[in-house]
Amino acid sequence: MFKKFTKEDISSQTSIKSSAQRAIRASLLKQCPLLSQPSEEPDTPLLEYIWPKKENITLVKCRDHLSIYALHGEPLWFQHFDGPLFPTLRLVHKYPNLLPHVGIDRGAIKFLLSGASMMCPGLTSPGGFLPLAESLIPEGTVVAIMAEGKEHAAGVGIMKLDSEEVKKVNKGVAVESVTYLGDDLWGMKTI
């Protein structure tokens, strides 16, 4: 999504109505249960720690119906059409448990970092990692893509199959990568 993305692709930057912000907060909480947990400061859930209640978030509209939500110029979440909200990779690095994890083997890292989707074998091979059947990741979930031998996430993606199906089929695309280390969103520290 961010393979080719420059400042020229940004069409407008506006602060959003508080009612719309409330809706975004609600959907974020629904999507990431971690956000309702307490944070560093007592009595503030994590979401309010990342994004304080009083602060206005900016909606940055870009080409192809892509919208980025930024706080003080720093991108935090982004969204395509009305799809799920993806956290940016820097946010995932700070709060690794924001998203469920899948792991890829070492051979796949280089493909991920050039923007390819992750294929099933990369996840099912000995170097890869998929959660056990009881903590199934359904199709369409936003996941953090971890890599073999690394502690931080290398990308954020969306499941194209559920995690059990990945094991069964073992062929084709398993996770579509949305943002990854070194893409243009990563390069853009502030908007």
Place this chain on the structure above:
Amino acid sequence: MDAPSTSSVLPLDILYCQVCTFPPEYCEFGSSVSKCKTWLEGAHPELYDKYWSEDALAKKIGTLSLEKEKKLEQEGKKKEAKAEAKASAAAKKLKESQVIIKRIERSKRKYVTSVFGLEAFHIDLKKAAKQLAQSLARGASVTLNPQGLEEIVIQGDVGDEVEEMLAKGVGVLKGVPEDNVVQVEEKK
């Protein structure tokens, strides 16, 4: 994901490589591995040991075969060489690119000055035009020239003033070496 616990969630403090902006463990996949390595060795020797010592190198091969690992390494080197070539080509281009200040005769004794080529030095033309207009107290605007490229057109004959401002690096007009500025004249 783990079952929700009641403990508080603390943000991790993440160190990013100053050279390639990746977390240092991913430097090997970047395009400036050797530079990253020297930076890490100087700035965070303990991390350097963690990622680049013999042990670590042997361990990280993990499940990959040795052959594949070698290939990966070679590709890394190739990528680095490519990035370096690209950077040097860009530097060369920057060295060669010129800012042309042109005095154009509009009618007898009336002139406009056009400034062309500022964008090669990463100067925002709109901002530059505004600044020029303000400091020279004249009209200045960004226009398309007949070739379809953007240039700044200033009312009046102000070539010398503009050159001086470029040399001093006033406001946004920064980063243009003096040798790269030329003044020319165009007559009707």
